Amino acid sequence: MTTLKISKKPADTRAEDLAHNAKKTPARRSSLLPRDRSKPPVKSQPASHSEQLRQAPKAEPQRQRNHKHDGQLHETQSTPDSRAPASRNIQVDARRNDFTSRDRADREGNYRNPPRRGGKARDGFVASEFDKNRSNKANFAAKATATQSELPRLSKVMADRGLCSRREADEWIANGWVKVNGEIIDTLGTRIAPDAEIIISSYAHETQTEKVTIILHKPVGYVSGQAEDGYEPAVVLVNPDNQWPDDPELHKHHPKQFHRGMLRGLAPAGRLDIDSTGMLVLTQDGRVARQLIGEDSTIEKEYLVRVTGELSENGLKLLNYGLSLDGEKLKPAKVSWQNEDQLRFVLREGKKRQIRRMCELVGLHVVGLKRIRIGSITLGKLPVGQWRYLRPEERF
Numbered sequence: 001m002t003t004l005k006i007s008k009k010p011a012d013t014r015a016e017d018l019a020h021n022a023k024k025t026p027a028r029r030s031s032l033l034p035r036d037r038s039k040p041p042v043k044s045q046p047a048s049h050s051e052q053l054r055q056a057p058k059a060e061p062q063r064q065r066n067h068k069h070d071g072q073l074h075e076t077q078s079t080p081d082s083r084a085p086a087s088r089n090i091q092v093d094a095r096r097n098d099f100t101s102r103d104r105a106d107r108e109g110n111y112r113n114p115p116r117r118g119g120k121a122r123d124g125f126v127a128s129e130f131d132k133n134r135s136n137k138a139n140f141a142a143k144a145t146a147t148q149s150e151l152p153r154l155s156k157v158m159a160d161r162g163l164c165s166r167r168e169a170d171e172w173i174a175n176g177w178v179k180v181n182g183e184i185i186d187t188l189g190t191r192i193a194p195d196a197e198i199i200i201s202s203y204a205h206e207t208q209t210e211k212v213t214i215i216l217h218k219p220v221g222y223v224s225g226q227a228e229d230g231y232e233p234a235v236v237l238v239n240p241d242n243q244w245p246d247d248p249e250l251h252k253h254h255p256k257q258f259h260r261g262m263l264r265g266l267a268p269a270g271r272l273d274i275d276s277t278g279m280l281v282l283t284q285d286g287r288v289a290r291q292l293i294g295e296d297s298t299i300e301k302e303y304l305v306r307v308t309g310e311l312s313e314n315g316l317k318l319l320n321y322g323l324s325l326d327g328e329k330l331k332p333a334k335v336s337w338q339n340e341d342q343l344r345f346v347l348r349e350g351k352k353r354q355i356r357r358m359c360e361l362v363g364l365h366v367v368g369l370k371r372i373r374i375g376s377i378t379l380g381k382l383p384v385g386q387w388r389y390l391r392p393e394e395r396f
Contacts, residue, residue, distance in 0.1 A: 165286020278371030315362030
């Protein structure tokens with residue numbers, strides 16, 4: 001098999017080189033005389049717009065197939081180039097010779113600024129009428145805002161009705177679990193009429209039933225809330241090892257199993273001094289907390305108080321009603337002797353160290369204090385340092 005190598009002829013190569021060099025010819029001045037460098041070079045003035053239009057080449061007609069009609073070739077005027085306007089435009093521009101705003105408005109008309117079809121114009125907004133009634137509308141808006149602000153918030157109405165705590169109400173509203181007069185409310189801070197119909201979703205009730213309330217027999221030396229001065233909070237006693245073996249919840253067909261999630265949000269509903277013992281309620285349920293320590297709470301709390309000293313004259317009467325603490329008169333209490341050195345107190349409020357301060361006002365000194373009842377729930381046989389669940393049928 002023979003291989004042939006084809007090469008260009010020398011003549012063809014020289015012709016291509018000449019053509020290539022011709023394209024790269026350097027630009028030279030039109031005059032060969034030396035330039036006078038004492039004067040600045042004269043800049044060439046660009047041709048006026050009208051001269052450019054006169055010198056512009058005329059567009060040649062093109063032929064194209066018109067498929068829309070008969071499929072025949074027709075002569076059509078090509079789209080004018082930006083550098084070469086159409087002949088019609090050339091005549092108009094040559095006649096006017098300038099582009100003022102007035103000429104532009106005469107040629108283009110008013111179609112560049114059509115009326116708006118949306119927003120306020122679409123809604124029937126009339127600026128002149130709004131200006132006339134601006135003060136009236138401002139007064140009406142202020143009056144509506146004032147009326148709206150007088151209504152209670154949805155979360156407060158729910159808490160007042162005992163449906164949940166305010167914190168739970170905000171959580172339910174954010175989750176879309178609350179209906180007011182048949183409409184779902186998912187905006188926090190919404191205000192409603194006090195007598196509005198409120199419906200709670202079953203999802204909210206399910207989450208509420210999962211929350212636990214614990215009855216703890218707090219020993220001396222533990223604080224009720226946050227740890228302070230090196231003392232541990234009572235919540236550290238809530239663990240499987242300290243659960244009361246006779247807790248009814250352990251002996252059901254499906255016993256309630258303790259898990260770490262039960263400690264999340266578990267807080268004391270009421271205080272018990274570090275040197276006091278007895279019943280302490282820890283709960284995740286905001287309804288229980290509001291019922292026990294809310295401003296309008298009327299739940300009774302019963303204590304056994306061991307005292308020393310001499311009771312002043314009319315001291316027992318003053319303990320029942322007539323004493324004041326921190327400049328406020330105390331609510332009526334039920335105070336009676338259990339034996340020669342022990343008093344029984346039944347209170348409907350719980351100021352800080354209230355019983356100890358009351359006894360000091362009548363000449364007594366408290367040496368021991370134990371809470372044995374909150375509402376209808378009693379401490380019973382629950383041993384010191386152990387806890388049990390609040391049963392579903394129990395109510396404070």
